[in-house]
Amino acid sequence: MKEHTMEVLPLIPLRGITVFPHMVLHFDVGREMSIAALEEAMVKDQRIFLVSQKEAKIEEPEESDIYEIGTVCNIKQILKLPGDTVRVLVEGETRGRIKEYISNDSFFKASIEVIEDKELEEDDKNIKGLLRVVKDNFDEYIKLSGTISTDVLVGLDDTKIPGRLADTIGSYLNIKQEEKQELIECLDIYTRLEKIIAMLSEEIDILKVERKIGIKVKKKIDKVQKEYYLREQLKAIREELGEDDEGKKEISTYKKKIDKSKLPKEVKEKALYELERLKNSGNYSAESNVIRTYLDWILDLPWNKQTKDNLDIKKARKILDNEHYGLKDVKDRIIEYLAVKKVSKSLKGPILCLVGPPGVGKTSIAKSIAHSLNRNFVRMSLGGVRDEAEIRGHRKTYVGAIPGRIIYGMKQAKSKNPLFLLDEIDKMSNDFKGDPAGALLEVLDGEQNNTFRDHYLETDFDLSKVLFITTANTLNTIPGPLLDRMEIIEVSGYTSEEKFNIAKNHLIPKKLKEHNMDEDKIKFSNHSIYYIIDNYTRESGVRSLERKISSVIRKAITYMIEKDKESVNITINHIKKYLGPEVFSYDKVDKQDKVGVVTGLAWTAYGGDTLPIEVSTMPGTGKLQLTGKLGDVMIESAKAAYSYVRSNSKEYKIKDDFYKNKDVHIHVPEGAVPKDGPSAGVTMITALVSALSNAKVKHNVAMTGEITLTGRVLPIGGLKEKSLAAYRAGVDTIIFPKANEKDLINIPKTIKNKINFIPAEKIENVLENALV
Numbered sequence: 029m030k031e032h033t034m035e036v037l038p039l040i041p042l043r044g045i046t047v048f049p050h051m052v053l054h055f056d057v058g059r060e061m062s063i064a065a066l067e068e069a070m071v072k073d074q075r076i077f078l079v080s081q082k083e084a085k086i087e088e089p090e091e092s093d094i095y096e097i098g099t100v101c102n103i104k105q106i107l108k109l110p111g112d113t114v115r116v117l118v119e120g121e122t123r124g125r126i127k128e129y130i131s132n133d134s135f136f137k138a139s140i141e142v143i144e145d146k147e148l149e150e151d152d153k154n155i156k157g158l159l160r161v162v163k164d165n166f167d168e169y170i171k172l173s174g175t176i177s178t179d180v181l182v183g184l185d186d187t188k189i190p191g192r193l194a195d196t197i198g199s200y201l202n203i204k205q206e207e208k209q210e211l212i213e214c215l216d217i218y219t220r221l222e223k224i225i226a227m228l229s230e231e232i233d234i235l236k237v238e239r240k241i242g243i244k245v246k247k248k249i250d251k252v253q254k255e256y257y258l259r260e261q262l263k264a265i266r267e268e269l270g271e272d273d274e275g276k277k278e279i280s281t282y283k284k285k286i287d288k289s290k291l292p293k294e295v296k297e298k299a300l301y302e303l304e305r306l307k308n309s310g311n312y313s314a315e316s317n318v319i320r321t322y323l324d325w326i327l328d329l330p331w332n333k334q335t336k337d338n339l340d341i342k343k344a345r346k347i348l349d350n351e352h353y354g355l356k357d358v359k360d361r362i363i364e365y366l367a368v369k370k371v372s373k374s375l376k377g378p379i380l381c382l383v384g385p386p387g388v389g390k391t392s393i394a395k396s397i398a399h400s401l402n403r404n405f406v407r408m409s410l411g412g413v414r415d416e417a418e419i420r421g422h423r424k425t426y427v428g429a430i431p432g433r434i435i436y437g438m439k440q441a442k443s444k445n446p447l448f449l450l451d452e453i454d455k456m457s458n459d460f461k462g463d464p465a466g467a468l469l470e471v472l473d474g475e476q477n478n479t480f481r482d483h484y485l486e487t488d489f490d491l492s493k494v495l496f497i498t499t500a501n502t503l504n505t506i507p508g509p510l511l512d513r514m515e516i517i518e519v520s521g522y523t524s525e526e527k528f529n530i531a532k533n534h535l536i537p538k539k540l541k542e543h544n545m546d547e548d549k550i551k552f553s554n555h556s557i558y559y560i561i562d563n564y565t566r567e568s569g570v571r572s573l574e575r576k577i578s579s580v581i582r583k584a585i586t587y588m589i590e591k592d593k594e595s596v597n598i599t600i601n602h603i604k605k606y607l608g609p610e611v612f613s614y615d616k617v618d619k620q621d622k623v624g625v626v627t628g629l630a631w632t633a634y635g636g637d638t639l640p641i642e643v644s645t646m647p648g649t650g651k652l653q654l655t656g657k658l659g660d661v662m663i664e665s666a667k668a669a670y671s672y673v674r675s676n677s678k679e680y681k682i683k684d685d686f687y688k689n690k691d692v693h694i695h696v697p698e699g700a701v702p703k704d705g706p707s708a709g710v711t712m713i714t715a716l717v718s719a720l721s722n723a724k725v726k727h728n729v730a731m732t733g734e735i736t737l738t739g740r741v742l743p744i745g746g747l748k749e750k751s752l753a754a755y756r757a758g759v760d761t762i763i764f765p766k767a768n769e770k771d772l773i774n775i776p777k778t779i780k781n782k783i784n785f786i787p788a789e790k791i792e793n794v795l796e797n798a799l800v
């Protein structure tokens with residue numbers, strides 16, 4: 029083993045710093061003992077031993093307070109600073125170990141064992157590996173810390189002096205002094221390198237975390253600072269403009285409004301709470317806008333406002349009759365409601381559902397009911413509502429949230445007991461966003477709707493005083509639970525006579541008034557009204573009739589102005605001129621009896637209609653062809669009819685091998701209109717039998733009915749609508765299922781007078797009456 033040289037050197041105990049060999053560093057010296065040591069070194073060979081104190085705070089250390097191993101240094105420069113301080117620039121040379129203190133009063137002096145790093149073999153594999161890791165880690169450290177230049181490593185990649193690399197890196201690391209001392213005391217080069225690797229990777233981890241946090245913190249600070257800055261600016265601007273107390277004014281206005289409006293206790297508390305939040309949220313923040321909107325909603329709702337019901341039944345009846353022709357069932361039901369209410373005072377309103385084709389006056393009679401009861405009227409269409417939130421609102425936490433349509437309607441109503449019309453309840457649909465029908469159920473349920481909770485309002489609203497009325501075109505698509513809750517009133521289509529009355533007594537006066545005219549100036553002849561009804565409209569209701577009347581009135585006004593006339597009497601000729609060629613020469617039934625052509629009757633959401641069915645046969649191989657956009661039910665009905673005719677061919681004098689050598693084609697004209705439903709069964713059989721037996725069908729007969737394979741005729745729906753359609757088409761006999769005889773009571777007299785209704789129990793009854 030190599031002998032270590034010994035040297036006697038003055039010694040300075042360092043506080044909080046460590047000098048590594050080969051490192052240049054300056055520090056300030058103030059303690060008297062240290063300055064004396066310095067002076068001693070300067071007069072000798074300018075060499076000094078620098079070693080750390082175990083605890084930096086000790087002012088006058090003793091030998092035991094000083095570590096054993098330190099660095100022998102060369103003093104490069106000394107600079108006297110003001111006061112008694114001296115700045116020293118030193119360069120570390122080698123490690124050294126204190127062997128013995130040499131007694132001296134004015135400064136430390138010791139005999140030092142000088143420790144040089146061992147020289148290593150040039151291609152020591154272990155060292156090479158360690159060095160590579162050290163350098164890679166240090167590179168990463170430099171990148172992350174960003175405070176050290178890569179230049180510090182220049183010249184240090186010499187594998188002969190790996191200990192020096194470790195020392196240099198150690199001096200740059202931001203580690204505790206004890207750790208630095210550990211490195212100084214580490215005389216074995218392998219261990220020193222391993223230590224450096226461990227320290228480096230710990231530092232890298234720390235830096236990574238710091239950086240992550242740093243980015244986050246910086247972002248936050250940037251945003252906060254920006255907002256703060258903008259707000260301060262805004263404040264300054266407002267102060268400058270003298271608008272500073274606008275916020276305060278707003279708060280006190282809200283406060284006044286809240287105090288004045290008779291909010292229920294819970295709602296008032298909520299409102300005051302929100303007001304407090306508004307106060308604290310800064311005038312122009314996004315938050316404050318949300319709160320303002322919310323407060324406005326609360327203040328706009330009719331929590332306690334009510335209109336006084338008119339319970340004068342005679343007066344109510346008069347209003348209803350004045351405003352609408354017919355609609356007896358609806359009017360009677362409302363009068364009944366009023367009567368019961370008069371006796372019982374508190375009555376949970378029934379949910380009426382007016383069902384019928386468009387344009388028959390469902391909406392307008394509802395408005396009229398509101399008028400007769402002296403209630404406010406609101407209408408909300410449910411058509412296309414798919415999302416529960418449309419009924420019940422979005423939670424306030426959503427950006428741009430608003431209450432649902434019910435609360436929206438209540439705001440419009442301006443009283444808590446309006447007549448609330450829910451239009452098109454059959455057009456509501458379901459999707460993944462929840463079940464609007466379920467929400468609606470809660471709205472309509474008299475047992476629980478006094479505490480209806482809208483997601484936006486977050487507080488209960490009392491709907492129990494509302495009179496809900498719903499409308500629908502068909503009952504088929506209304507969810508069962510909803511249907512259960514409602515009382516159905518059918519409002520069916522009108523005959524021409526009824527339409528005439530409606531036009532003459534309601535539509536024309538209404539339209540004239542809208543145009544600032546009266547019947548003295550524009551007078552419709554009765555014939556002209558009928559002419560419009562029969563030739564320009566084809567509907568169950570009166571909506572397009574109303575439009576045509578408007579159009580005639582506009583043209584008449586133009587005519588009067590152009591020709592400078594005071595008045596005009598509208599005749600059929602005027603109608604022809606104003607409305608152009610007739611649109612519907614109405615599909616009046618054929619005037620001749622034909623083979624294979626039968627008039628069926630159909631019922632749709634738009635009312636009744638005629639549904640002609642044609643069958644033709646041709647030589648072939650027994651194929652059955654169906655055309656005319658038939659739905660599944662209708663196709664099955666056709667197949668059943670075909671089977672029935674095959675199994676009963678003898679009875680109708682049809683050759684029983686027709687299914688082998690004849691192709692049969694069933695067609696339902698107006699091929700573009702989809703058709704479905706079971707009630708065409710009898711029509712199909714009649715047409716088939718007619719075509720196959722070559723027997724003519726009476727042209728003035730229409731029919732409807734479902735059939736079984738054994739030929740029984742089953743009941744159908746919508747007999748009234750169907751007979752209206754038959755009547756319009758000029759039919760004089762209707763064959764219908766015997767089981768529907770009870771419905772005859774609803775058929776208007778005018779129709780019963782003109783049309784012969786023949787009930788049929790079996791298909792034989794139908795054929796007897798239909799075939800010539």
Ligand code: ADP
Pocket residue numbers: 351352353354355385386387388389390391392393499530534535569570571574
């Ligand atoms: P619906 O709601 O059934 O689709 P509307 O209420 O919109 O029909 O009615 C269409 C128009 O026809 C309205 O102007 C209405 O006043 C008028 N109307 C319908 N039926 C009658 C009637 N029986 N008496 C008077 N006017 C009617």
